Structures are given as C-alpha cells and as structure tokens.
Amino acid sequence: MTMNDAKQMTRQISVKTADLTRRFGKFTAVDRVSIEVYQGEIFGFLGANGAGKTTMIRMLCGLLAPSEGSGSVAGYDIYRQSEAIKRRIGYMSQKFSLYDDLTISENIEFYGGVYGLSRALIRERKEALIRQVGLEAFADKLTRELPLGFKQRLALGCALLHDPPIVFLDEPTSGVDPEARRGFWDLIYQTVALGKTVFVTTHFMDEAEYCHRVSIMREGKLIALDTPAKLKQQYGRSNMQDVFVALVKE
C-alpha cells in the first residue's frame, strides 16, 4: 500500500452521526453527538461512567433506536437498516469473549454459527484463524488452558470471523502484561491496515494513547475529539489521564 492509497482510504467515512440523541424518559443519555470516523482508523471512545458511551455504542451497533438525529454505519442507516449493520460489525471485550469450557475449535465454530456463516466457510476460516494465531497443536484443547495473550488473539479473530468492516473493542487490553499488550496492539494496527475500522471504548488512558483519534464524552455531550498528541498539546498535559481529568472535571 502506498502513502497515497492510505490517505485516500482514510478519507472514506465508515461511521457518521449528526446530532445523534437518545433520551430515556426525561434523561438525555446522548445529547446531539456528531462524529465522523474514517475507514482504517482506530477511534477511541472515552468518558466517565454514565457519560453516554454505552448508549452511543448501542445505537451504532443497531441495538438501540435513537430519539433524534441521524447516523450511518458502514453505509447503512441506523434507524432503518439495523439488521444489515449487525451483520457488518464485530465485538470483542477483554473480560468476556470466549467460552472457557469449550475447545478452541468449538469457540470458533460457535462464533461462526452466531454470525450466520455457512459450514464450509466456517471450516475454511477456522483453519486460517488457527494457523494465524499459531494454535495448530491446541485446536482441541479447552480454551481455559490457553495463556491470556493467545486467548486475546483468538477472541479478536472470532470477532473478525465474518469479515466485518467495523469492529468494537471494549477495554481490549486492561490487566494484561505490557508485552502481551503491545503485541495485541500490533494486531490491531494490522487489522486497520486491512482497511477495517476499530472502535475502542476504555477507562484505561494508556489504551487511549494507541488510538489515532479519541473522543471524550461528558453528560451525554461530546466535549473533545482529536488525536492524543493534539489533545495533550492543547491542554498542556503530558498524558491522556491528566487531559481526561482536566476536561471531565471542568
């Protein structure tokens, strides 16, 4: 891929919202949020508990209808085409993704089934994934026996099994040792190099540093959106933790 290709690609909009709003009774969980996320971008979603991140993500995943505003994900409308959206996104969380008491092979088949892949396709992608993660000798071992680093790679592979253009990662590397963490982020960078868009929601400000751009929400509103470097510069702080606290406590 040349530089120009990369730039061309990053201009393609993968997720777009305009004044997206969601109310629960009198409470406004998400208040007129407008974002544009580009294809091949790692986009961080930060906010305190209750800031509206989860509501925002649920709307983008087609799981919750907005009250107002508009949005599209992978080119599909979030009001009218939520089923099409669900088939085009993947989801992985560090805390829960794989069934410990299924074998590695069974976990992959389970996810393939959930995503509605044909048996032939599941078999093909299962073999490719096992090879890619380097687990050929362990396919019939229980998942709980795997070291955490492998489990994570496998979990991301399962989230990508149906080849979605967009994947949501929830605190993908919290509590993981730094070596495994950096290895996993390499995998995320490889994923976006393939043209996929990665959303990361996290409380872990170290993870925010790895994103291309981060958004910060407070009380349902979007209060910042930029690259980690620019945010640190703008608020005169040396790390994202301090930027976050300064912004959210303002």
Added chain:
Amino acid sequence: MNAIEIKDFHKSYGTVDAVRGVSMEVKRGELFGLIGPDGAGKTTLLRAICTLLLPDRGSILVDGLNTTRDAARIRSILGYMPQRFSLYQDLSVEQNLRFFADLFQVPEKERLERLERLYHFSRLGPFKKRFAGALSGGMKQKLALSCALIHTPAILVLDEPTYGVDPVSRQEFWDILRLIRQEGTAILVSTAYMDEADQCERVALFFKGRIAGIGAPEALKNRYRYPLYRLEAEDVRRLRDFFRSLPEVQSTQLFGDALHASFTQPPDSRQWSEWQAASSGNLTSWSPQPPTIEDVFLALIAESEANDSEAQ
C-alpha cells in the same frame, strides 16, 4: 521499624509458583504501589501480609509482628480491602459502616466522629441512606475503603481498588489515599494499571511472582537506559519496518500516527540524516520521548528473562 518487611517470601499452589522469592519493605507513612499484570502474584502477596495465607518459605513482619505467629494482633492494626469486597448490597451506606464498626469493636462514643470524618473525605455523606447495591462503581470502592478504615488502622492494604473504576473516580480515590497517608498511615496498594505507578512514592514492578524493579517511579524512569524517541512519518507502518531492521534499535511500538523507537545508543545527527535519506524522506520528525513506567517494565522483564536463561 518498617510498617511491612518481607524476606524471601515464596508461595505455591500445587505446581503453580505464585510468588517466587520476594523481599521488600514498606516504610511507615509510605504510599507504596505493587504494579503488575493479572496473574503476577500480587493478590497472593497481599493476602499473606494480611495473615490470610502462610508463607511456604520466608517471612513477613507487619509492624514488627510475624504473620505466622501474631495473626490476631496484626489484624487489629491492619485494614484490608480485598479485590472483591463483600459489601452488603441490601444494607445502606451507613448500615455497612456501622456493621464494620461493630466488627472491629469501635467504641460507641468514637463512632460518630469517625463516621463524619469518613463521610467527609469519601463525600458519601449525602448518600448515607442509599443501599450499597445502588451505588456507582466508584462510590462502591469509596465505601469499601471507608469500611476498611473504620478502625483507623496503622497500615492499609488495598488489592486493586481502582479496577474497573472510571478515570475521574480513580483520580479522586488516589487523592483520598494521599490524605490518609498524610495522617501517618502506611499504604500498600496493588494495581494492574501501569500509569498509576506515578501516584505512588515507591513502587515494586511485579512480574511472574518476582520483583522486576523497585524504587521511586521517577528514579526507575531515570534508570531506563535506552534513549527513546517519538518519530513521525508520512507512512508510519513503513517507517516501523525500516527501523525494526536497524541493529541500533532496541524496540519499536506504533502509537496512533507516531512510532516510538528505543535505541541501544543515543543516535547522533549523522545517523538521523542517514536514516532520513534511507527512508526516502518518509521520516519527517523525531524528538526525545520520556519513558513511561510501561517502557521501564518491558525493559526490566527483558533483562530478567535474559538473566534467567543465562542462569539455566
């Protein structure tokens, strides 16, 4: 006398060696961090300090008392906040605090003053009547901390108190710990969040049941011996492939649109120009980057693993 003194502590569960020879001390009135990933052995060490586990080998002294012989006395001077705190969800904030006051036999006439003090720093006062089960994650942790502090312990041990708590509540929690420390309490706190090392006076970096490094966070960072740079490029992935292939490069890591590279020797201006030319202008800027505790941790792990394989 130190608040906590650990000498050559070992603990195994069956064939798993959870802690493999740890020696360290926590000074009086010190805020000390035990930093390490899940499974490093942090909880095992903390439970042993709290007399809940006996060492297989080695010894632990808490305020000069031995954990294997003086468990009851140690428990009266120690506050412990376990990882999964069993607050009573169907009791109110105040009922939980009173329950722990009963448990630790806090005299009736002192209770009111202590409760007021705990409400003051935890800012839970307005939520006295709320059920613990209805509190937010950050507030639950503050209540758990308050319960551990009800008998004003000389030494406080906290196992991952900020786990899963949002960054603002985390910051508030650390502010509270500093207040407690100012009153002379020694605090030993564990965390898997590397960036929280900077909140502590001293830290032990814990990995695979051993201490990989110990000291003040700034001192540990100053000991980092690989000059670290932040590089920017037109195409940062291509830049990474290029720098990875250089013998002078110790490690590379992508950070969004930038690349962090550490070198075995500080590069000179001639090398930078050579690299700029060799990357066909791809490299656009470079600047020294202060190492984080995570960089230090990674370098120490690599060194200790190199030593291990040499020893074998």
